[in-house]
Amino acid sequence: MDKVSIGKINSFCPQALFMYGTYKEDGTPNFGLFCWFSYCWDSELGVMASIGQRKLTIDRIHASKVFSANLVTEQLLPLADYLGHTAGYTPGKMDIPIAVERGAVLDVPILTDSPWVYELEVNQSIPLQGNEVFICKIRNVLAATELMDETKSLEERMKSAAPVIWESSGAGLYYTLNPVPKGMTGDWKDLFRKEQ
Ligand SMILES: Cc1cc2nc3c(=O)[nH]c(=O)nc-3n(C[C@H](O)[C@H](O)[C@H](O)COP(=O)(O)O)c2cc1C
Numbered sequence: 001m002d003k004v005s006i007g008k009i010n011s012f013c014p015q016a017l018f019m020y021g022t023y024k025e026d027g028t029p030n031f032g033l034f035c036w037f038s039y040c041w042d043s044e045l046g047v048m049a050s051i052g053q054r055k056l057t058i059d060r061i062h063a064s065k066v067f068s069a070n071l072v073t074e075q076l077l078p079l080a081d082y083l084g085h086t087a088g089y090t091p092g093k094m095d096i097p098i099a100v101e102r103g104a105v106l107d108v109p110i111l112t113d114s115p116w117v118y119e120l121e122v123n124q125s126i127p128l129q130g131n132e133v134f135i136c137k138i139r140n141v142l143a144a145t146e147l148m149d150e151t152k153s154l155e156e157r158m159k160s161a162a163p164v165i166w167e168s169s170g171a172g173l174y175y176t177l178n179p180v181p182k183g184m185t186g187d188w189k190d191l192f193r194k195e196q
Contacts (some may be wrong), residue, residue: 011169017072018118019080020049021100021109022060024173029100029109030093032082035166037069045138047120052131056088061134065122066106070114074162074176081174086160105140115144155181 001016015035024030034057036050048067051058061067072080086093099112106119120136121131147157165175 009168012167013174014165014167014175017080017164017166017174019067019072019076019083019111019114020051020057020061021068021070021111022064022066023107023109024056024060024088025063028094030056030060030088031070031109031111032088033080034069034071034073035168040135042123042135042137046123047118047136047138047179049120049134049136050128050131053132058132061122064107066108067120067122068103068106068108068110069120070111071116071119071161072164073113073115074164076111076113077164080164103140104142115147116163117142120133145170155179 016037017033017035019031020034021029021031025106032055032174034049034051037114038048040046040048049069057067071077079096082096083093094125100109101107103110103117105120106121108119110117110119115127118136118138118140119140120134121139122134123137124135125132126135144161146152146160152160158177163177163178167173167175
């Protein structure tokens with residue numbers, strides 16, 4: 001495969017999207033859109049979230065040390081795009097018709113219509129230049145009951161979750177997933193093993 005060296009970009013590397021929820025000083029919720037989200041292991045499953053520049057979400061995480069991460073779905077995409085393009089410092093950002101509840105374990109706002117929500121507590125934070133990485137403990141996962149329905153196949157449940165992914169070429173594009181199972185973990189594990 002011919003290749004070219006290019007700049008430091010992450011095109012063609014799909015990213016899951018989450019809306020992070022925090023409570024503002026006055027107790028009302030704020031949400032922003034985030035893609036620099038991944039997982040880590042620290043004696044149990046944890047979350048790594050990278051947040052850059054000055055923004056309300058980071059201020060509120062500093063103040064409360066907790067936030068929610070709400071999976072973006074096809075249905076929630078217009079809301080997510082709005083939240084990702086409107087600074088929390090803009091008056092009235094959250095004067096919008098959305099259903100918000102309180103977390104089951106932490107004092108964090110969560111989006112009623114997101115089918116997969118992490119309740120996160122910051123365990124460690126790593127300041128970078130103009131950015132910060134938060135290593136978080138997952139205090140709870142709130143999952144839509146449909147996603148836990150074992151009478152349905154995983155493929156069916158993945159389709160019903162309908163997560164949206166984002167890829168950052170140009171201005172960036174959102175994509176839906178058309179989940180087609182391609183095999184189970186381990187199906188090819190012996191492919192290149194030498195005979196013992
Ligand atoms: C697709 C998309 C992904 C984004 N991902 C991140 C991210 O991972 N980290 C970050 O700091 N900002 C990210 N942003 C920018 C924030 O969503 C944006 O600054 C938003 O205003 C933050 O909300 P807040 O000001 O209420 O905190 C992203 C924006 C978009 C459109």
